[in-house]
Amino acid sequence: MTAALELNQIVGRHGQLQAIKGMTLRIDKGEVAAIIGANGAGKTTLMRMIAGLHPCAEGSIALFGSDVTAMPAHGRLKAGIALSPEGRRLFGDMTVQENLMIAAENGRRGDWNLASVCDAFSQITPLLARPAGGLSGGQRQAVAIARALIANPDVLLLDEVSLGLSPVAVDGVYQSLETLRGAMTMIVVEQDLTRAMKFASRVICMAEGVLELDGAPKNLTRAQITDAYFGIHKTADTAAGGAAHA
């Protein structure tokens, strides 16, 4: 397998505080990874570091073998990493179409364009002319994912996929994401454990800035995950979890 993304001992800081404390992680091409963990575990900081929004204080990040550690966020989009950020961050006073066009104009060319994202997320088509500020939560999430897709990334990062959405909207989002499986390397941050276990081919649990548990859902027990989730160290179990993937 080729590695899509390699994080090598990366450290991320918020002032004095270390939010990511030297994490090493390899994501293979085509993998679908879910990152879980309690609030403050460093999930969002990790996503922001991979996307280039948060500086990497130590360590390195490589995309398909080439070092991108010093590359700014806009460069990483062109290199093939797209992030749909926490809070969606749509441009509220611009229309949905304009939101999508910005990413299309400044991202990579490829199969994804305005027509194809509208096919994949059919609910977007009637919204194109509406200002993005007036959309519902589910609609905003669909536009945010479409905006990341339209840049034709190799690695798609999705922060807080289901946060603030109704169960029906979450189903819709995951149905659309299902169609991308295999074609794209995906990393999602998901608070909902059941969803994460169902959707991902690999579950990565973080606590307080370190990787606690990493493995395929079928190899992990509920108890292992709960312990890792709350950062309860059971050295043997954690090692077993780590081995489960290796």
Added chain:
Amino acid sequence: MTKAQIVAHILPMPAQDRRILIAALALLAVLAVLPLMASALVVDKLTYLFILIMFAAMWNLLAGYAGLVSVGQQAFIGLGGYAMVRMVEAGLPPFPAIFLGALAAGVVAWIMSWFVLRMKAGEFAIATWVIAEAIRSMVSFDPLIQGETGTSITALNAYAPEMRRLTIYLLSLVTMTLMIWGAWALLHGRTGAQAQAIRDDEEAAESVGITTFAVKQRIYVLASIGCAVAGTLWLASAITFQPRTSFGVQWSVFMLFMVLVGGIGTFIGPILGALLFFALQEIFGDFGAWYMAGVGIVAILFALYLPNGIVGLWLNKGRAEPLSMRKLLSQDR
């Protein structure tokens, strides 16, 4: 820790600072008797230097300690001068008018503070400037001022030139000393600690119960009175009041230069900056516009590459800030 315990942990003044203070007191004593032997020219130059130091210290109080970057302090230089002209015209002797005029400017600063202190950084900077311009236009309407022509405080000519020079020199020296001491006391007190907290993080300061508006207002009004006193002392030595000169934005450029080059937000920096600015003016002042252009370029370079000024250079070498306003606590518990 209780408050008393914390106070017990505050370290005494470092030896370096004590030496600086003793040297400063000795220097002041020398300056007090200097006019007995120095020429009239030297006395005039020193008076101007004292006035520059006052401007720098007051602007630093505003921008360096309270985070209020004003480009409109000339409003109070001009207003103080105008009030002084008016008071002398009404029959008040000129020397008391120096201080009463400045107090009148302080009243206007207090009224203005309700309005300008609600603005954010850039807006505050430029709005204070516009207000200075508006006040200048209004003052020019006074028939006594004769528009842009200005007017002279002829009552000052009643004194013998030697006597006048000496009085203004001594008044400037005493005022400068009091002003620096006052700033010291203010910054070492509650207001100083609160102001620095606000400058560093306004929201956090508010969340620990500091009434940010009241603190800013206190500093704004005091710094404006200080600025106005320096301005009226300058006017007393220059005699002629012209709106365009007194309300000129060049005062703000001077203040900014002195504070920035010396070290903004440090106690000793602005004084060093004023000395440097004075020296530059003495050496290069004859080049006129090119000199001022150079001042502008030096200001840009300092802002971009050495934002902590001369004192910053000193600090970069790992040495303690001389006369720091931050209280040092001992490590042992």
Added chain:
Amino acid sequence: MLEAIVQGVLLGGYYAVLAAGLSLMFGVVRFINLAHGDMAVLGAMIALWFVQGAGLHVAIAIALTLPLMGALGWLMQRMIFERALRGGFLIPILTTIGLGAALQNGMFGLFGSDTKSLGAYIGNLSWASWEIPGGIFIGQLPGYMFLTAILVLGAVHVLLTRTAFGRAVRATATDSEAAALCGVDARRVHRGAAAIAVALAGLAGIFLAMRAQVTPFAGPMLLIFAFEAVVIGGIGSLRGTLIGGIALGLAQSLGAMISPQFSLLAGHCVFLAVLAYRLMSGAAAGRGGWRATITALVFHKSMLRGKS
């Protein structure tokens, strides 16, 4: 009276061009360029040099000056402002004040203190006028200037709303991180915005040189006018800037009817009134509306202390 109104409106076009650059920088780069007025004077001086020194036709001089000013804006953003913006809110203010002092005195050193004007090089345009029904005369120069202002601001509006660059500018202004996630290079956008802003300042300077005189020290006054127009019209919209410019022009032109000195003061007063209204209504909203504020002001002043 009617004539003063017409003149004020026409003057407003000039102020709007002057203010548009300042507003663009404030809206996109989030920074107030205190040397903006001096940039306008620099534009006027360069155009004057092309005409007087190099003997070029006025139209050619303008065509050369505007791109030159744009390039200068791009360079200044890259060399000075980018670095200044990393230093919090204090450093940009200090830097641009220094830049203003350097520009004013540098221009004084180079061009001297004589007031200069392009008025002598534009033929009878400086005094020709049209008569419209009602016996009102409209100066042709102010008329053309107003039309140019509308066209230029319209063009900038189209650029911002209909082009990829414009979308990138608006995205960066709204949320620069999200824009970066969409592949927008904020530094490129900022440089582009600075180029447009300084070119607009240059155009305003040329307008000034045509309708009146320029001196090297005129910049601070122009900055004040620009800022007044921006605040009166509301930050961040070109239409607002145009309205603000016209309001300022009207105030000055009506103020001049009372006395020549009153002209500028009238503009300052309108600005201060609008600013006071904004601040007070913002503050009033926090205390339960106007009525509550007035009650508090009159009866319990202490209620006003603290939170704004």
